[in-house]
Amino acid sequence: MPPRLAVKDIAFFERPVTFARPFRFGAVVINATPQAFVCVEIEVEGKGVATGASAEFLVPKWFDKRPHLSPEETVAELRRSLLIAREIYPANSGFETAFGVHAACIGAQVEACAREDIPPLAAAYGPAEIDKAILDALLRCTGANFFDGMAANIAGIDARLSRDLADADVSQFLAGRKRLERVAVRHTVGMDDQVEGEGGVADSRENAGARYFKLKLNGDPVHDAERLIRIGNELATLPYDYRVTLDANEQYADLAVLGALVERLDRDAALRPIASKLLYIEQPMPRDITKASPLGGLARRDFIVDEADDSYDAFPIARALGYRGISSKSCKGLYKSVINATRAAKWSAGGEKCFIAGEDLTCQAGLAVQQDLALGALIGVTHAERNGHHYVDGFGDTPAAEAEAFLAAHPDLYARDGNMIRLTIHDGDLLTGSLTTPGFATSVHPDWSVMSPLAQPATRIPLEKAV
Numbered sequence: 001m002p003p004r005l006a007v008k009d010i011a012f013f014e015r016p017v018t019f020a021r022p023f024r025f026g027a028v029v030i031n032a033t034p035q036a037f038v039c040v041e042i043e044v045e046g047k048g049v050a051t052g053a054s055a056e057f058l059v060p061k062w063f064d065k066r067p068h069l070s071p072e073e074t075v076a077e078l079r080r081s082l083l084i085a086r087e088i089y090p091a092n093s094g095f096e097t098a099f100g101v102h103a104a105c106i107g108a109q110v111e112a113c114a115r116e117d118i119p120p121l122a123a124a125y126g127p128a129e130i131d132k133a134i135l136d137a138l139l140r141c142t143g144a145n146f147f148d149g150m151a152a153n154i155a156g157i158d159a160r161l162s163r164d165l166a167d168a169d170v171s172q173f174l175a176g177r178k179r180l181e182r183v184a185v186r187h188t189v190g191m192d193d194q195v196e197g198e199g200g201v202a203d204s205r206e207n208a209g210a211r212y213f214k215l216k217l218n219g220d221p222v223h224d225a226e227r228l229i230r231i232g233n234e235l236a237t238l239p240y241d242y243r244v245t246l247d248a249n250e251q252y253a254d255l256a257v258l259g260a261l262v263e264r265l266d267r268d269a270a271l272r273p274i275a276s277k278l279l280y281i282e283q284p285m286p287r288d289i290t291k292a293s294p295l296g297g298l299a300r301r302d303f304i305v306d307e308a309d310d311s312y313d314a315f316p317i318a319r320a321l322g323y324r325g326i327s328s329k330s331c332k333g334l335y336k337s338v339i340n341a342t343r344a345a346k347w348s349a350g351g352e353k354c355f356i357a358g359e360d361l362t363c364q365a366g367l368a369v370q371q372d373l374a375l376g377a378l379i380g381v382t383h384a385e386r387n388g389h390h391y392v393d394g395f396g397d398t399p400a401a402e403a404e405a406f407l408a409a410h411p412d413l414y415a416r417d418g419n420m421i422r423l424t425i426h427d428g429d430l431l432t433g434s435l436t437t438p439g440f441a442t443s444v445h446p447d448w449s450v451m452s453p454l455a456q457p458a459t460r461i462p463l464e465k466a467v
Helices: 071-088 098-114 125-142 146-151 167-175 221-235 255-267 269-275 296-300 314-320 334-349 367-379 400-409
Strands: 005-025 028-044 048-057 182-189 212-216 243-247 278-282 303-305 325-328 355-358 383-385 414-417 420-423 429-431
Touching: 005 071, 005 098, 005 125, 028 071, 028 125, 048 125, 048 367, 071 098, 071 125, 098 125, 125 146, 125 334, 146 167, 146 367, 167 334, 182 367, 212 221, 221 255, 221 269, 255 269, 255 296, 303 314, 314 325, 314 334, 325 334, 325 367, 334 355, 334 367, 355 383, 367 383, 400 414, 400 420
Parallel strands: 182 212, 182 383, 212 243, 243 278, 278 303, 303 325, 325 355
Antiparallel strands: 005 028, 028 048, 182 429, 414 420
């Protein structure tokens, strides 16, 4: 039986992070944003008290892209999501499995956030971060590493939130998991990133030797096609093979506009360096339009959903619309990633092409990148978007002593570069060996004593502004 636990205390902190270059995706440009940190104390039945941690950016205008909201208001939503979850999680008295705690709280969380006009994707942020910290504490208390613990289903994950599966589907999937020793980096090319020449997409000092590239789109098929031609011309000069994915971040208005891009990919010879290497297209249309728009003939290309992944039912709904995959992002919930990976494996075993992809929301060096990397290495993600090292200078504003501690504990993941400590990429890959320490992929916790408490949201989103 999985161990049972009770949540005793949840504390939130944050740290400002300044970007080394602007990151433009969708309709937003990020130059800086806070990173949230979660510290959870749990009591494990019969074993005592333990502390766990997690971290994630408070990213503006991704969880909620509604145009009437400012970037600051969308960050306030994420803070509220955390604070609402902090009220709900400890209120469930008694001992329960880690997944049982999540399952008991997620419905109430979504409902409480809806009353403040916070959409489901943002509502899930708070539980996602708390769940990671709870799991870290549970693994530390039992002395288990993430991969062994999850293979034994230490969290007690079952199918109660995914009625299309049986409990045995989940436990059998987890029991068969083996840690991937290497996960390839998929290098992000943001809309403002340089394409040609020194510092461009084919510059090894820029792409760190990546063999996979994630190319952002802006929703204009003519503009996107011309930019992809430029990128393709550069990538064709690489001395090794490569693959690409495209990500529109909901910018394509509808199927007709999306069809114009796919037609160019199918027929324009100048796009062949991209089209012939294309693995999938990610979240092209707004989430509400996605759910009402079967792909039809466009499904000849593989598509995945990301921002439309706002519930445990999202993958089956997307599959019925012609989508073949879905993204794993720890900021959307690690348990949902496991459930969706179970589905992809089950459907693929039945003869369908279904898969789970590894995307990231600028996971930073330290807790965030390690826990997200471990999750992908568990569920079989062989290559994953990794843009934290690209847009932030090393450990950014992390205190030097804390960065040094991560380097000492995880020397296969970080390296010293002059006065900085940075993520280290080995022939285009990240190594996962040091993630096998007891706990959720980290033997180091942040220095809580030098961190600021989570800022209180200045305002709540008024209901009369809902659209």
